[in-house]
Amino acid sequence: MKKNIVYYHGKTQYFNTGDALINKSLIDFITQFGEVEINLKDAPDNYLKDLKIVSNRTVSKSYLSFVFQIIKGIIQNSKKYNQIYFISSPPGHQFGSGYKAFFKELIVAFSYFLLYCFKVKIIKIGFSLGPLDARLKLLERFKTNFMSSYLVRDQISYNYAKNLGIDKVDFFPDLAWTYDVLPKEDIKNGVFISFRDQIFTGANNEKYIEQLIFTLKNIIKSNFSKNRIVIGFQVSEDKQFCDKLFQLLKQEYNIEFISEQIFLSNAHIFSSFEYVLTNRLHVALLGFQYGCIPIILTDLNKHLKIKGIFEHADSRDLLIDISEPIHLINNKMDLIISSKRDIYEKLIIKEDNYYKSSLIKLKEIFND
Template identity: 30%
Template structure:
């Protein structure tokens, strides 16, 4: 039986982080015990991840009396070896690479010591469902450093095919492992006639361009009887939702008063379509039967949406703002059932890839 050490991390009140951590931990727990270090993490994150119905998921600090994060992390690595741990990993998502300036590089190298020590002591060091960008704006010597560092991992699971293609020639330990949100179970929703759409956007500098797009969408959907809500699953998006709604006040749009969290995830079951520039808003909405349409800007944070949607053959449900047309929204509305069928198939296919990649890794001798 495996014994996995898992260092958990989240941004404050970020439901996407919660879901990808929870799904990943629960999948790993099928193959043995998973001890999670929650140092510095909020209770509303920790309490949901510590599933009381799953005895294989445990609090590392409560069990062993010390956290991994901190000045004694190398001692903790030795403890892991002594206690029979077999695997070593941390939260999925974008991974920090070795980068300049020098102070930042030194801090990253100190953090890398834990992974180096775990590898040296024989633990299987791995990371699945991640983004890895050590190429952009990096001098050649620093790219070489990154390749050497990430070669220490026994396995790296990159969550887009584009990222996999970028890295596979440098790193022979990479595979395509889809985003962990695909492991979230598909929800059976009774309401099949959902005459509502939702907008959910993180702040973009091209606000006027986004507003023009939303007006175009509203001009198609509102006359067809659709009600429209602004929703958010990251608290920091609330103020931008209010700004957008104020500029679209002639449509009498509703701004949700409550941030979507784990307890009210079924909010998504109300919607036929969800338009967003947040990856996990789109993927979770799709799990509840909504058609996810990505409207993205030039912000580099949104590039992962394009990469992932193209990886799962749903690139036609993603457009850059300012490059759409009215006919596209008409087609989206008229082909609703066919699109929902394609989305469901894509979600299930990616889920099975994810399950198989994890199973194959844990069952390696």
């Protein structure tokens, strides 16, 4: 019986453990449905170690070189495979503006057209969408003409795509929900803290940082002053800001700073904490996989990616808005702490539902 083959362009932000997390989960899924060849151009050893790729073929090529390799393989082995799939980009967050981004996506659109002509089924999966400027909106809608599946990870992105006229949009949970680990049965105590200093890369964030630090200090004072407090980071660019938080907080509290980046290979560190307090989506969800209650602290009016994913998971109670008055934030924290067991059990049920719905959707895609 002929097999499927899945080509996956997996080049991503290799310095971000969150990207390793969702890519590992995706690769574990798609290997169930055929042979897999993954393009991981310039991937460092620690990233490959986190992905634990053993049986799959990997290559290191530019995007277009990888596309032309796929076409060459189709011509040479046209009868070898049942169906050929192309996962066009890693899961994550797609947004952008300007001519540079437009021409980059124009090349992608051209590649989709070529692969479509060779009857390749193009899949885009597990991502958030927006904001896009006017040119990129038109181009994104145009690209979907060549796609068989267009799967976003939250309701906000779903509505955004629908408003662009992308009718084939569907939902697929963030892949961190379906990452499979065996948490160590450590005694849980205290809170793990990890923050970035901005919502979007390159934004002016002085006011955001000021509000974030003010609110974080008040939350610690009211809720965690007598607990174990540890600061660490999953993304290399967050180290400087996390160290800044450590320097500010160590004057008042007995606090630790983990100076080495957390990778999937040492993420079991989360097993010893009750709570994760962060503005990083995949710090929150990786912490949850190890038994922590994930609490999001950010500007919810701007941080729509996290807001959309947690709201879709019926977890609005875990979203703390730094723009709210401190007494309301403290009331919300009191409710989280008093209801932590119920909150965690609800998340476990949601995770199980997400896994089942993800598997059903992938079977539809690869066995249609």
